[in-house]
Amino acid sequence: MKNILVIGGGFAGVWSAIGAVRTLRESGTDPADIQVTLVSSGDDLVIRPRLYEAAPETMRVSLDRVLGPVGVRRVAATVTAIDTDDRSMVALGRDAREIVLPYDRLVLAAGSQVVRPELPGAEHLFDIDTMGAAARLDHHLKRVAEQRPFEGQFTVTVVGAGFTGLEIATELTERLRELAPAERRDEACVVLVERADVVGPELGAGPRPHIAGVLADLGVELRLGVTLDEVGERSVTLSDAEVVPTAATVWTAGMRASDLTALVPGERDRMGRLLVDDHLRVQGVPGVYAAGDTAAARAEDDHMVTQSCQHAVPLGKFAGRNVAADLLGLELVPFAPDPYVTCLDLGPAGAVLTSGWDRTVQLTGQEAKELKQRINSDWIYPPVDDPDKILNAADHRTTWPTAETTA
Numbered sequence: 001m002k003n004i005l006v007i008g009g010g011f012a013g014v015w016s017a018i019g020a021v022r023t024l025r026e027s028g029t030d031p032a033d034i035q036v037t038l039v040s041s042g043d044d045l046v047i048r049p050r051l052y053e054a055a056p057e058t059m060r061v062s063l064d065r066v067l068g069p070v071g072v073r074r075v076a077a078t079v080t081a082i083d084t085d086d087r088s089m090v091a092l093g094r095d096a097r098e099i100v101l102p103y104d105r106l107v108l109a110a111g112s113q114v115v116r117p118e119l120p121g122a123e124h125l126f127d128i129d130t131m132g133a134a135a136r137l138d139h140h141l142k143r144v145a146e147q148r149p150f151e152g153q154f155t156v157t158v159v160g161a162g163f164t165g166l167e168i169a170t171e172l173t174e175r176l177r178e179l180a181p182a183e184r185r186d187e188a189c190v191v192l193v194e195r196a197d198v199v200g201p202e203l204g205a206g207p208r209p210h211i212a213g214v215l216a217d218l219g220v221e222l223r224l225g226v227t228l229d230e231v232g233e234r235s236v237t238l239s240d241a242e243v244v245p246t247a248a249t250v251w252t253a254g255m256r257a258s259d260l261t262a263l264v265p266g267e268r269d270r271m272g273r274l275l276v277d278d279h280l281r282v283q284g285v286p287g288v289y290a291a292g293d294t295a296a297a298r299a300e301d302d303h304m305v306t307q308s309c310q311h312a313v314p315l316g317k318f319a320g321r322n323v324a325a326d327l328l329g330l331e332l333v334p335f336a337p338d339p340y341v342t343c344l345d346l347g348p349a350g351a352v353l354t355s356g357w358d359r360t361v362q363l364t365g366q367e368a369k370e371l372k373q374r375i376n377s378d379w380i381y382p383p384v385d386d387p388d389k390i391l392n393a394a395d396h397r398t399t400w401p402t403a404e405t406t407a
Helices: 011-026 063-070 131-145 163-179 182-187 208-218 259-263 309-328 365-379 387-393
Strands: 002-007 034-040 044-046 060-062 073-083 088-093 098-102 105-108 112-114 155-159 189-194 221-224 228-231 235-238 243-245 248-251 255-257 288-290 298-300 341-345 351-355 360-364
Touching (some): 002 098, 011 105, 011 309, 011 387, 060 063, 073 098, 105 309, 131 248, 163 189, 288 309, 351 365
Parallel strands (some): 002 034, 189 221
Antiparallel strands (some): 073 088, 351 360
């Protein structure tokens, strides 16, 4: 039996595994001839794009309900080594026993993690990078709200005014008011810290006026052109020496590909992503593909994919299709995602939808919010239990909703 091995239980890993099964079945391959295996330390697909919302512990889907119906073998383990010469992977199972799995083709789709800073008091920082981290913040804010009054009790400082920072900052304006007693709701405050002199520096000039207006309307206090110097349990000190009383400090600045990319002898970009060709093969490493946040793939023209669900899903589908086709000797298809769009949640102020890499604004306010809610509650969730629906959704030609199809 030959083996297709997928490392990672996020969007890219799940769709790589299902996409491979779909291609194998379309080719008429006997399931006994090629096994598709997914290795992940967790039991759930975490709906990571929703971790800025309240109750983050509910943002998950059982991997067994997605992978089991289509025959993907799931191994719950933590990868510790990859031997690309011997074509094998080593992992530790939950019983601490070593597991060695051979592969004929490998897809590395191990995701990314937030880059936490080294500064005094960094242990007091919160983030929303994982379900556990987001739940820790959510529970902390609820506990703090019940404590004896102190300065900054209903203030949260968010560091980084990028996509994640803007979504958690705007969402928290409402959550903090709900946590505060009626007589103290005017104390609810979000302080947004950004080292650049503008909000959303990587989002470009297109949506910035709308975003800035929303932040002002929501009462988000901006600290631009500064960074953190020190974090305390109930305060944060900025680089201009300002001390901000705060109940929590949430770090959202900077992402890096999984450390597992270092186990593959391929060239990486500044974010640690493996450079791949148009078919998502890791350059210079036979038999190895990369997808999702671990892949530095070309999206459109001279633009590279972003570390986002919007690109992780199609990267997984294309990688799954190609890794199976490669093993079967079929023609590979070049990665071709749908035109780039962004839909940024702005909490009680709605959302903003943009199209293209210049991020031309298409929708704002409640209309954009309704679209964002459909994306978050429907489109990014995989089908469960029904093998036909699951395999149909793995078609690499499936269209991701765009501004043109949703406006």
